[in-house]
Amino acid sequence: MSDIARVAKAFFDACETGGGWEACERYCTPDATFAAQADALAGITSLRDYTEWMKGLLTFVPDGRYEVKSFATDEERRNVAAYGIFRGTHTGEGGPCPPTGKSTSIDYVYVMQFEGDRIVGMTKIWNDAQAVRELGWG
Template structure:
């Protein structure tokens, strides 16, 4: 297993389990960027903010969990792509509305860009509209 794949897996787990920046920063540069073409993440441009967004999400979707479907490393381009499915039910207080009791299973991909052994950018590919609808937020 390559070094960037090991680092990407550790970051992915820390982020997806709600570890926030405190548990993710060791894998990233301080100014690591974040991008997504998803309305739910409009305005989130730093990886620090995204990891905190995920931490917050898991407060009102307390059973939130991920299922990894693929992890691929592109050594030439220094990136790792992780494809997963997020599963969870809105049962906790917080979020865009009172708990709906509705669930989602939503596909997403992270592409983590590396410089050396640190993540410098993450792009999330995600159909947020479907997840928002399934959770009863739209």
């Protein structure tokens, strides 16, 4: 396994289990960027802020978990793509409304761009509108 694949897997797990920036920063440059074409993530442009958003999400979706379906490394372009399925139920306090008791099971992809052995940017590909509907938020 390549160095960037190892870093990407460690980052992915730290982020998806709600570790926030404290658990993720060792894998990233301090100014790592974030991008997504998703209304739920509008305004989030730093990887630091995204990892904190995930940490917050898991406070009101406390059973949130991921299943990795694919991990692919492109050494030539210095990126790693992780495809997963996020599952969880809105049972905790917080979030956009009182707990709905509704669940989601949604596909998503992270594409992590590297310089050296650190992530400098990540793009999330995700149908946030479907997740919002499934969780009863919209």
